[in-house]
Amino acid sequence: MNIAIIGYGKMGKYIEKIATNRNHKISFCSDHTPNLSSISLKKIDVAIEFSTPNSALDNIKICIENNIPIVCGTTGWLDNINLIKDVCLKQNSFAFLYSSNFSIGMNLFYIINQKLSKLLYKTKYQDYNIEIDEIHHKNKKDIPSGTALQLAEIIIDNNLKKDWTLEHSTNDKDNIYIRSKRLGNEIGMHKIKYISKIDDIEIMHKAHSRYGFAFGAVIAAEWIQNKNGFFSMQDVLSL
Structure with missing residues (x-):
């Protein structure tokens, strides 16, 4: 080819x-x-x-x-x-x-996030605040990353939240809070946290190389x- x-x-x-x-x-x-x-x-x-x-x-x-x-x-x-x-x-x-x-691993992570957000929506018994933490190398230009946005869109499409924001507000329960950091030579880390008064659920993907x-x-x-x-x-x- x-x-x-x-x-x-x-x-x-x-x-x-x-x-x-x-x-x-x-x-x-x-x-x-x-x-x-x-x-x-x-x-x-x-x-x-x-x-x-x-x-x-x-x-x-x-x-x-x-x-x-x-x-x-x-x-x-x-x-x-x-x-x-x-x-x-x-x-x-x-x-x-x-x-x-x-990354094949990240695409599996998308599916895990999709299934988890669907299950949490279906139960309707527990309200979760949702945060996405992402870290990339210092030269990455877009904030948040395309990967973080896709993870957020999956959650929004499953009706758990209405939108995403980079501005943290403890009173804004309708949105996903995305926290983006650009540090050194970090390849890529994405963590999604579903947070409630009863319990927390976290899933994470971390790339070790390009x-x-x-x-x-x-x-x-x-x-x-x-x-x-x-x-x-x-x-x-x-x-």
Whole structure:
């Protein structure tokens, strides 16, 4: 498989190593938005995009114009993601896969959080305040992280809370409180706390290296071949 890597930071370098070890060829690699001519001549089978919030949409549009399937892990640009979803659904000839977190463990964590929040809603016997603590490295630009937002949206979709906030208020029981920290070289930690007067329930995921994210992205790139539509990592893992 011929892969284009767009965004050649720490994640891009991990992806390059893993993809090469899985017998794929890196046919194009750039830390900047490619132009049409530079990428169209490379016969790319799939692009893996881990850039910045400011450049992600332009990178994706370039791939769409070249009809290159995209696996995207850039967060912080999701105000525009419905534009891409509409293109996928209307044209039915293009594949786009987005995940805020490609770690297989984190995607299992999403399912655990989904099942737990559903069960707590169904019981109706106990009212929980909900907090999400997340820690990432000091250079991560988006606060809260895309992963924290997805965890919060799962809870909101299951009707436990109405919204999320970064501002803590002891009287605001309708919202999820997200506490975000950016420290050193921390890879990623997410903890969800369901807190009541009777008991507390906590679940946590902690990444030890970027390998898990990069490995999941390469697996997603292999999976998206010969598909059309708008996908997530949940589709890849059939969860």
